[in-house]
Amino acid sequence: MLKSIQEWVLLFIIVGFMVIIGNWLGYEVMPLDAVPGILVLIALSLVGLILHKAIGFKKLPSIAYVGIIALVITLPGVPGQEKIVEWTSHVNVLAIATPILAYAGISIGRSWTDFAKLGWKTIIIGMFVIIGTYLGSAIIAEIILRMQGII
Incomplete structure (x- = not known):
């Protein structure tokens, strides 16, 4: 487990x-x-991640552990909650998503031959999923922003 922790920290x-860097260049923080x-x-x-590995309850994904811990430490009344919320408010969510998406792209690129073996139908379905997700997000954002009077 120590090797995993070292890899995670790196x-x-x-x-x-x-x-x-993304937060600085993209959002001027x-x-x-x-x-x-x-x-x-x-x-x-x-x-x-350590709790997920240590507890061994594999039906609950590690992101659930992270989310539960984050929820608990930001509850009103928890000591230090105000500082944690203040500090994390300076980090834009999209600045976090960019490296994660880049990593996902590299992972797909490394196994492109495996992806290509799935066939042309998978590529077309993947394109529709990506386009549908983008359009759905854009439509929801448009509706919410209009309801709030921002646009």
């Missing part, structure tokens, strides 16, 4: 650095303002 440091929030998110993710 991965989180790399992704954290990319998030800080100064890196020093985002560092405490990134460290909190890294710690939450690491604790969630």
Whole structure:
């Protein structure tokens, strides 16, 4: 398990650095303002992964552990809750999603031959899923933004 933790820490440091840069370039949040929030998110993710591995209840995904821990430590009345919320508010969600999507793209690219073996129908279905997800998200965003009077 120690080897897994070392790999996770290294991965989180790399992704954290990319998030800080993306947050700075894309959302004009100064890196020093985002560092405490990134460290909190890294710690939450690491604790969630360790709990998932240690408890051994494999039916519950590791993201559930991370989410539950995050929920508990940000509940009103929990000591330090205000600081955690303040720190993490400086980290834009889209800055986090960019490295994750890049990693997913690299993973698919590495196994492109396996993906191609699935056939042309899978590629077409995948395109429809991506387009449908994008259009669905755009429509929902348009409706919500119009309801709020933002656009």
